[in-house]
Amino acid sequence: MKDGIGMNEFLDLDALWKVLVTSLVAGVGLATLFSLALVGLSSGRVSGRAGAGACLLLVAAGIGLGLYTMLAA
């Protein structure tokens, strides 16, 4: 790159890293919480079911937040 012409000229690096981190947290988090919910449900214990319910609530909240942030953008 010549002087004064960096990646920032073409690319919003600030937005890029935010997208990367948010995607990782949300995408992996959603998959993890749902998996833990399945583990809890299949455990057959009351505490497992309660934990599963909490995980599914968090998944629903995450989906709601995702929809809200997309529409607010």
Next chain:
Amino acid sequence: MDADTLLLAVVVATALVFDFTNGFHDTANAMATSIATGALGPRAAVTLSAALNFAGAFLSLEVAATIATGIVETGAITLTVVFAGLVGGLAWNLLTWYFGIPSSSSHALIGGVVGATLIAAGTSAIKIGEIVGKVLLPAVLAPLTAIAVATLGTYLVYRLTRSVPERARERGFRLGQIGSASLVSLAHGTNDAQKTMGVITLAMIAAGTLGEDAGTPLWVIVASAAAIALGTYVGGWRVIRTLGKGLTDIETPQGFAAESSSAAVIFASSHFGFPLSTTHVCTGSVVGAGLGKRLAQVRWGLAVRMGAAWLVTLPAAAAVGALAWAGASSIGGVLGVGVVFAAALLLSGLLYLAARRRPVHAGNVNDEWSGGLVPARL
């Protein structure tokens, strides 16, 4: 009806046809993995996706006119340029559908508009930096981001649920997959129907039938929503087959992780204003789902062909856009646009007939992948 109104009508019709192809080209993004794993039957999947695309189109009315104005000088945009740009995007959408290649409709439209503007107004009307920043670099970054998220997600999903009985796991992830695929469909309707709304609004402003600060008319919103939903319902089975069966063999936990990854990346990119193609994200997620499962196989030859098609999207659509503009301008007026429109319809019809000879449909879309797009059972 005067000549200008007739010209505008042809442009609006072309925009709605483009919207329709956008729908059937991109059904795969949300539903390919759900169809491949059997979480949803093929017909149920496209019906659900169509309904959510329709609803999504009404959720946000922030018109995405920047699809064209951000990359070329606004003064260079005429009705003929918009028309030629749409023809370029349309041609690329249909060609990639025929070969079953998932490809970005936004990038195809941008390519068409760039090609038409280039030949109509010269290189000074093109914003090269914007094209690099909003099209070329994101085309590389979108799949890489999705691959990273889906690989990690898939690994964790298998790791965490290894103690869950197979049947319970299968049933659970099927339900989860329907939810995450629905989210992707809704996001697709919200983002992609706006492209057509933006283009039609832009055409109406260029024709002087709408003021520069006017909002999008209700009929434009309804027509765009209906066109993308109808296209989605028709189902681009060729692209669905490539994405669901060709890239890797998908199980329900992988499908769930892939769709969750896609939804997360699309929502994040919308929120932070970093434009990523839904198609590139969803394709990257499917590759990531293949990488994240131990011993799963990704068919890299097919993935490389897709990557090559993405790199060619812009210049190929630009070439058609430029050709369409030159054809329409050489004849001139409404007649020129009408002739190009008729030629585009004729070529589209021929491509459709060619596809009918070796069809992929709801009945054979899930057949075993044996190296080629068209299954042995027609």
